[in-house]
Amino acid sequence: MGWTYGLDGTLLKATRISGIKNFNKNDFGLLPIKVATWGPFVLARFDNSSQDTVGDVVGDEWLGSASDLLSRSGINTSLPHICRREYTIECNWKVFCDNYLDGGYHVPYAHGALASGLQLQSYETLTYERVSVQRCESAPAEQEDIDRLGTKATYAFVYPNFMINRYGPWMDTNLAVPLDATRCKVVFDYFLDESLLDDQDFINRSLKDSEQVQIEDIALCEGVQRGLESPAYGVGR
Structure with a gap:
């Protein structure tokens, strides 16, 4: 021994x-x-x-002065856990984070369904010591059914690789884990308000909508990674 x-x-x-x-x-x-x-x-x-x-x-220490804002935005760690999804993405982990942090720049072009549920002109970014918070008002729901996005979406990035998303009755977290220089794994954990735990149709529909957004983001991130590896790539401003 x-x-x-x-x-x-x-x-x-x-x-x-x-x-x-x-x-x-x-x-x-x-x-x-x-x-x-x-x-x-x-x-x-x-x-x-x-x-x-x-x-x-x-x-x-981690959330710093953003802690109060996140609490008022409905970030609630006591929400019941629904499920976990993991995605292996062919990009550097920082590419995934950069896509998350672009202030909604890519949303109307990559996420048509999501964009239709948001008032993108209301998008704002607030920065704190180690936290960047993006907020956006939701568009009025057309159907009488429960709206997955609620009235406002809040997306918080906690440096260096942890993300917290609060929208409607849902909260999900994303953890970007480096695998190597050109691959990462992103772990999604989904949490839901207790009042909807028995509404399996709503849960399935919401998770399907979220899955579609992740598929669209993966295509973007992997395309950016290919661009970074191209001999034609040059640094930005």
Whole structure:
């Protein structure tokens, strides 16, 4: 058996070290990683030079001054979890994030159905320490059925790779995970207001609409990646 560590990261046992001078096992524990909890999520921060997170509340450090705005926008970590979807995309993870952060620039061209449900002229972007928030009013629903988008959509990007989307009775989160220089995996988790948990038709219809948006975004991101790898590519302004 090799070196053995305790659950707190301390080195309990080191093998074959007899004769090594000035070896103190207390000096060779695992490096601590700062974590904070936010509802069902655990966020890790590898920068040990930063101050400790007070009370393990993510709003104190990760969301910063955007925490209150997000709370008032309906970001609610107690919503029931519905499902998870994962997408492997042939692009660098930063390309996916860049597409998310373009202030709705691509929406009317790539997402026809989504754009019809939004008042794009109301699109606004608010920036905070580590959070960029995009907000947009929804267009009036034509049908009497429950509207997936509600009256306003809020899209929050938490640096460097976490996204929170709140719209109507839904909240979903996106985590962009690098796989290599030209591929990433994006993990979607969907949450829903308790009052609609038994409406399976609405859930299925909403998830299908969301899936269509992801398919459209994947086509964009993979096209951008091909462009970045082209010998004709040049940097922007």
